Amino acid sequence: MNYPIYLDYNATTPCLEEVVETMLPWFGQHFGNASSKSHPYGWVAEEAVEAAREHIANLIGAKSKELIFTSGATEAINLAIKGIFEYYHPEHQHYITCQTEHKAVLDTFKSLEKKGTEVTYLPVNQYGEISVEELEASIKPYTKMIALMWANNETGLIHPMDQVKKIAEKHHLILLTDAVQAAGKIPIDVNGVHLMAISAHKMYGPKGVGVLYIRHNHPLPKPLPLIEGGGHEKGFRSGTLNVPGIVGMGKAAEIAGRKMMSESLRTEKLREQLEQGILMIPGTSLNGSPASRLPHVSNIAFEGVEGEELLRKINKFVAVSSGSACSSISPKPSHVLTAMGLASELGRSSIRFSLGMNTSEQDILNCIEHVQKVMQELRG
The missing domain is CATH 3.90.1150.10 (Aspartate Aminotransferase, domain 1)
Known part of the structure; x- marks a missing residue:
């Protein structure tokens, strides 16, 4: 064609040739289940998953143990938002987001509104910028989370994440950021962030795999799982891991860091x-x-x-x-x-x-x- x-x-983005070549052996030669703990097929697959986790962690300044593999950023965002909602349920809850977020965020919050959750959708100016003063003024005693994308997928606008991080820290709020478009394109880090979603196929990796960063060693809560059945990924996301996809995402993250x-x-x-x-x-x-x-x-x-x-x-x-x-x-x-x-x-x-x-x-x-x-x- x-x-x-x-x-x-x-x-x-297209899968880089180097990414595809790295993935290929994990479809056939090294086909083991990363959860098979009793023989070398599983051991080798698990080692590959952990190596990929390390590469991705290095790209965003995280610890590898803080990354949970998902089927993509949409699932990661759903886990982050709905998982926190379930943690606080049945408390009355309030969340702050922005009118220009990706539909994965907006539609998830719409579903929580049907359950009685209160959501503030911050307006933007003609450039797509929020007012950080308005953001802080929107905080209520029962606010649980600020959800703000790092960079907009349609205009490329980069939000003032350093200021947003300070506001979240000051008010002891969970900060979720959709960093799908930013990861691998501009320097980002998880310092001050509690939850971050990224996707492999936006940075020259395969489709169908993503990551949710979950901050450890912090008093703010972690999301409850949405998918159960085996306790995979530290209990946050059960299901057999997509080893070839994860290996590909790891390679893509490694290349992105270099280039x-x-x-x-x-x-x-x-x-x-x-x-x-x-x-x-x-x-x-x-x-x-x-x-x-x-x-x-x-x-x-x-x-x-x-x-x-x-x-x-x-x-x-x-x-x-x-x-x-x-x-x-x-x-x-x-x-x-x-x-x-x-x-x-x-x-x-x-x-x-x-x-x-x-x-x-x-x-x-x-x-x-x-x-x-x-x-x-x-x-x-």
Whole structure:
């Protein structure tokens, strides 16, 4: 198949060849169950899992024993939020999050609201930024958690996590962060964080595996398990471990740690080139903060064109999206852009470009040329 240029790395990334090669023996030659404690097949698999756990821990500044493997970030987020809710149940509880969070967070909180939980959804300004003063003012005597993503998946905005950490610490609150888009792209660490979700397939690892960091040696509680049946992963998440996937995630984390800084500089330079070319088109504007954002993400609004037609024509030659991969089939405008105050029409005609390791300067030049051509066609 003749694929278009891929500029949708926030939706998913390709498995690096080195990652695939590292995974392959664990499908056949080393097929043991990591929970089989009585023979070498299990021992070897368990050693591989623990080595991967160490690589991932190094990437985020954690201890390996604090990482719980899951099927992905959505499960990790559900475990974090619902597990804390169950810990405090039947107390009346209050949680603080943000209107621009990923649906994995927002939908989970919506389900808890049906059970009587109180949730504050912080608004954002035109750049997608929260007010840390408003965050602190929202805290109540029965607040249990602040849930705030490290970096936004649609605009790339990076939240002021250092300030948020201080607020959580000051008020003795659990801090959960969805660090899916940040991990492996920018330096992050778990200092001051109690729960952190990351995913392998956003950093050149396989789909179907993720991690929940759970802070140890702290008086604040840990989540109760949602999946039981064998006590795997220290009792937090039962089920046979996906050894090939975990090995792949470990390798991806190791590579990300080595390449993060150089790749960040490279993609930021390409993104600037992309924006210079596209923002020359009349009626285009950048969505989000031009300063505090991930180096590889650009979200651009195209005025005066119909959103679905724009996306369809651009995707013939350049694979991009109008928002989160989990919501991209919806004709509705992105909830992130709506929260930032964009009109519905402009929200629907906004496109997220996200660059990655395979993006070349020629890809960017070809993308600019194609977008310019599409806009000329649509505007007659």
